[in-house]
Amino acid sequence: MSILVNKDTRLVVQGITGREGAFHTEQMIAYGTKVVAGVTPGKGGGWAVGNVPIFDSVQEAVAATGANTSIIYVPAKFAPDAILEAADAGVALIICITEGVPALDMLKVRAYLDHTPSRLIGPNCPGLITPGEAKVGIMPGHIHTRGDVGVVSRSGTLTYEVVYALTLHGIGQSTAVGIGGDPINGTSFVDCLAMFENDPETRQVVMIGEIGGTDEEKAAEFIAAKMSKPVTAFIAGQTAPPGKRMGHAGAIISGGKGTAADKIAALQAARVRVARHPGEIAELVAERL
Amino acid sequence: MKLQEYQAKRIFGQFGVPVPQGDVATTPAEARAIAERIGGTVVIKSQVLVGGRGKAGGIKLARSPQEAEEVAGRILGMDIKGLTVKKVLVDPGADIRKEIYLGMVLDRASRRVVVMASSEGGVDIEEVAASTPEKIITVAVDPFLGLREYQARDLALSIGLAREQMGQFAQICQGLYECYMGCDASLAEINPLAVLGDGSLSALDGKMVLDDSALFRHADLAAMRDEDEETVEEREARLNGLSYVKLDGEIGCMVNGAGLAMATMDIIKYFGGSPANFLDVGGGAKADKVAAALRIILSDPNVKAVLFNIFGGITRCDEVARGILQALKEVPTQVPMVVRLVGTNYEEGRAILAEAKMATAETLAEAAQKAVAAAQAA
Numbered sequence: 001m002s003i004l005v006n007k008d009t010r011l012v013v014q015g016i017t018g019r020e021g022a023f024h025t026e027q028m029i030a031y032g033t034k035v036v037a038g039v040t041p042g043k044g045g046g047w048a049v050g051n052v053p054i055f056d057s058v059q060e061a062v063a064a065t066g067a068n069t070s071i072i073y074v075p076a077k078f079a080p081d082a083i084l085e086a087a088d089a090g091v092a093l094i095i096c097i098t099e100g101v102p103a104l105d106m107l108k109v110r111a112y113l114d115h116t117p118s119r120l121i122g123p124n125c126p127g128l129i130t131p132g133e134a135k136v137g138i139m140p141g142h143i144h145t146r147g148d149v150g151v152v153s154r155s156g157t158l159t160y161e162v163v164y165a166l167t168l169h170g171i172g173q174s175t176a177v178g179i180g181g182d183p184i185n186g187t188s189f190v191d192c193l194a195m196f197e198n199d200p201e202t203r204q205v206v207m208i209g210e211i212g213g214t215d216e217e218k219a220a221e222f223i224a225a226k227m228s229k230p231v232t233a234f235i236a237g238q239t240a241p242p243g244k245r246m247g248h249a250g251a252i253i254s255g256g257k258g259t260a261a262d263k264i265a266a267l268q269a270a271r272v273r274v275a276r277h278p279g280e281i282a283e284l285v286a287e288r289l
Numbered sequence: 290m291k292l293q294e295y296q297a298k299r300i301f302g303q304f305g306v307p308v309p310q311g312d313v314a315t316t317p318a319e320a321r322a323i324a325e326r327i328g329g330t331v332v333i334k335s336q337v338l339v340g341g342r343g344k345a346g347g348i349k350l351a352r353s354p355q356e357a358e359e360v361a362g363r364i365l366g367m368d369i370k371g372l373t374v375k376k377v378l379v380d381p382g383a384d385i386r387k388e389i390y391l392g393m394v395l396d397r398a399s400r401r402v403v404v405m406a407s408s409e410g411g412v413d414i415e416e417v418a419a420s421t422p423e424k425i426i427t428v429a430v431d432p433f434l435g436l437r438e439y440q441a442r443d444l445a446l447s448i449g450l451a452r453e454q455m456g457q458f459a460q461i462c463q464g465l466y467e468c469y470m471g472c473d474a475s476l477a478e479i480n481p482l483a484v485l486g487d488g489s490l491s492a493l494d495g496k497m498v499l500d501d502s503a504l505f506r507h508a509d510l511a512a513m514r515d516e517d518e519e520t521v522e523e524r525e526a527r528l529n530g531l532s533y534v535k536l537d538g539e540i541g542c543m544v545n546g547a548g549l550a551m552a553t554m555d556i557i558k559y560f561g562g563s564p565a566n567f568l569d570v571g572g573g574a575k576a577d578k579v580a581a582a583l584r585i586i587l588s589d590p591n592v593k594a595v596l597f598n599i600f601g602g603i604t605r606c607d608e609v610a611r612g613i614l615q616a617l618k619e620v621p622t623q624v625p626m627v628v629r630l631v632g633t634n635y636e637e638g639r640a641i642l643a644e645a646k647m648a649t650a651e652t653l654a655e656a657a658q659k660a661v662a663a664a665q666a667a
Contacts, residue, residue, distance in 0.1 A: 020603075077505060099572075102503035103395055104473055108432045110400055126602070138572075140602050140632050155548025156572070157600040161653060164600075164631065181547065183397045183475075210548050213397045236551040239558045240567065241536060248340075249392035249478050252405060252418040252425060277556040279654040 001201040002130035002175040003150070003192070004093060004121075005069065009134040012037040012058060012067035012091070014074055014082045016048045020097075021073035024138050025049045028071075031135040037061035058089040069093040071127065071136055076100040079123060080109050087118040094186070095136055096123035106184040113186065120186025126156040126178035137178065139163075147172015149285060150196035152189055153208035154181045154215070158236055158278065162208055165282040171289070174202040181210060189219035197227050204230045204288055206281060207272075209263055211237035214254065216263040224270035232284045234275045235263045290499045291338045295378045296513050297495035301479070304468040306461050308492045311380030320361030323379040324354040330382030333360045335367060335374040338518050343412060345369045350382060375517050383493055388481030389448065390414045390425075391462065393469045401429035402469060404436060404462060408448040410481040436466040450484075457490050458482075472510060473503030522585045529581040531570055538563025539664050541586035541595040541624075543579070545570050545604045553598045556653060562661035565592045572603040579612025580619065587622055594625050594664035596656055601632025608634075610641035617645065625663040629656035 011028070015021040016038025026049050029035050037055055038048045044056030055061040058070065070086040072079060072095065079098040086094045101123045113120055121128060127137015131144040139156075143164040151166075151173055153159040159178050166173060174196070179187050189207060196202045205227075209216040216235065223231050238260040264274050275281040292300070298308040311327070313336065314320035324331045335347030342348055347369050351357035357379060367374045390410035396403040407425045409417040418425050426447040430436045441459035450458055461482065469477045476498040483493045504511040516524065526533035532547065536554075540562045544550035547569045554564040566589065570582050586595055599609050609630065629650040630638040639649060648663070650656035 076502060100502040102473055102506075103475060103500050104402075104432075104470060104503065107395065107400065107402070111432050138602055143632070153548070155546060155552075157544075157546030157602060158548035158552050160600045160602060160632065161549055161552070165652075183395055184400055208548070210551065215397070218398075234552070236548045236555060238551075238555045239564065240551055240554065241534075248390075248414050248418075248480065249394035249405060249476050251415050252392070253394050253396050253403060253427075277559045277654065278552050279556070279652060 001199050002133065003195040003199050004175060004177065005128055005130050005134040005136050007133045009069050009136065010034050010036045010065065010067045011136060012039060012061045012065070012070045013052070014039045014058065014070055014072045014086065016040055016052065016054060017043055018073055022049055024073065025052065027141070028135050031141040033134045033136060036065040036067050058085045058091065062089045062091060067091065069136060070095065072096040072098055074098060076102070080105040083109050083120060084112060087113055087116045091118060093119050093121070095121045095125070095127050096186070097125065097127060097138055099124040101182065103183050106182065110184050110186060121177065122180040122185060124182045125180030125185070126159060128175060128177040130175045131173055139176070139178070143167055144176065145172040148174055148201055148203040150174050150199065150202040150205040151176035151208070152192040152196070152205065153178050154210050155208055155236060158208055161278050162206060162234070162281050165279060166206070166285065169282040169286050171282060171285055174199060183213070189215050190222045193219060193222055193227060193231070197229055202229065204232070204285060206285060207231055207233045209233065209235045211235070211240055211260050211263070212258050214257050217257060217266045220266035220270040220272065223272055230288050231272045232275065232281055233267050233272050234278055234281050235260045290501055290504065290511070290514060292497040292499065292513060293336045293338065293376070293515055294334065294495055295336060297497035298492060300472065300497065301465065301468060301492055301495050304471070305464040306468070306479070306492050307490060308495070309380040309383065311378055314361060314377050314379055315365070315375060317358040317362040317365065320377055320379050321354045321358035324351060324357035327379065327381045331357050332380050332382055333357060333364055334378040334380065335364050335369060336376040336378055337369050337372040337374055338515070339370045339372055342369060347374060372518065380493070383483055383491060384486035385481070385483045386486055387484040389484065390480045391465065391482045392476070392478040392480065393465060394476050396429070399429050401432070402466070404428045404430060404444065404466065406444045406448050414480060430466065436463055438463065453488060454484065454490060461490060461492070472497070473500045473507060474498065475500045522588055525581060525585055529578055531568060531578065531582050531585070533585060534567040535589065536564050536566050537591070538565045539591050539593040540660050541565045541589065541592040542598070543568050543570060543582050543586060543595065544598045545572065545574060545600060549598065549600060553596065553653065553657070556657040557596070557661060560657050560661045562657070562664055565589055570604070574604050574612070575608050576612035576615050579609050580616035583613060583616035584620055587620055587624060592624060593667040594627065594660045596660040597626065597628045598653060598656060599630050601630065601635060605633050606630040606635040606638030607641060610638035614641065614645055625667065627656050627660045627663060629653065
């Protein structure tokens, strides 16, 4: 077991003929992911990255190939449309790698998705990987190993850093999910923690947060109330200075929460062990094996 | 991207929000001319992109054109929280009876644009929010329905506005919401929204922050960027697509990815050093971008050591290594450097750097310790 992606994942790549899309499709196939289709409007009927059939729409791709998961590499101005197209085609899991999607577009996209059965991961995320089964994203596959530690993170390269350290310590991962750092995204820490809690293969969880927002605080509440599996965390930005702030609305709405100290305190109160630097995470996890 | 007060108020005005008919001056003589046109008492307001201008002495009244010229002369050139005042807004004086707060922001937690209003507007609004949160009334807006008129009227009633102001307040709320959505703002705020002696409402101050990701569809707004507000380094960073924040430490950092960049700063501090900057070179950085980043880091005279932490994914370590060498040819330096490359093409990257005789490290902890030691030895 694992969460969200596995050997039964049948992937359609939206934006497969673009530079990023083509490169990462090749990498995902090399890792063993079942890439069944690509979509580039206007290029349907052709082939990409060897023998992946291209379709003009996600609808056609799903009908012809039974794709159940989509990954999006299209430029930011087209990404909201790509997400909605995948949802309307009935794709259950949509991963949007694209960064720089306007926040107010995501506001509407997320509100729409809430009325569909589709789950979105991202945008502005590295994707997710179940080592040895499916890599649906842009992370370097070789740093991962199969195991029983679930990883969920708002960051991209910091996730690689932590996963790599786990692997060097001989600690494998069940699934590693990058949920992305944008203000509005599709899947939260709490969503992933709940899935890891219910996944029989996952025995403990590593959560990597950042300053800003209150997702980590919500996660702490969830861990205290609902989780039986141990959680180890790291919060990046402990030394980040406050920016030159303008206006009061942000401070009023956050109620003064969102600093690294607040998040660490909330997590520790939920009996989460919080690493002082990224290298310490693997050590803390190893102590609990 | 932050807008200056005068820019925000002009935009608010285009969406039907009543704003004072003032103008911007860059010299005392211009301020005098504007004051003459307005007549009577004027208020001279420094235009800098930071809060707390009034408390810093950057907002003053002037009762005559002569006084306006003198006051503008004192405020122009003033330093407010590290920013030099280069423009002042000259607005007509207002007969203020009451100060209301009205703000809008994207609330991550509820995934809605939230409208906030309070009868206790003015400079202490955050204190009001902290000590008497019941005095801040909020409405979450459905993104498909928009801010409805009844919601705006409810806000007016909840903050105790008189019935004759209800309609005008509702109109201002809806105008500001249309402005927020139409401009892809991440913050729009009127504080104070003043009730004047004649019972009318006027947006005496305006703040607006735009979503940088949406500027591609707002060329007119993007052109409003005030380059005076950027340092040379910040501008070079922005033009090269780098995310850079100068700090006051002595270890320059170049990292790919914002989270890893913050974690790198954290670990430098953990091992007893202090970061000189936050710098995210972004994904897929090519040699040119890396060279620009290194130039920016080395332009800071406080930098005593530089730490490169690159975890290759989209970014290729060999490209980064070439960029480092390219920059070192352009800007020769004696500053010690510690390089840690992992991931895509790291072997090629390390081979390229071997000839440059740079200190290398396997892990982030090792790299940070070496950089701290190098800075302390310098």
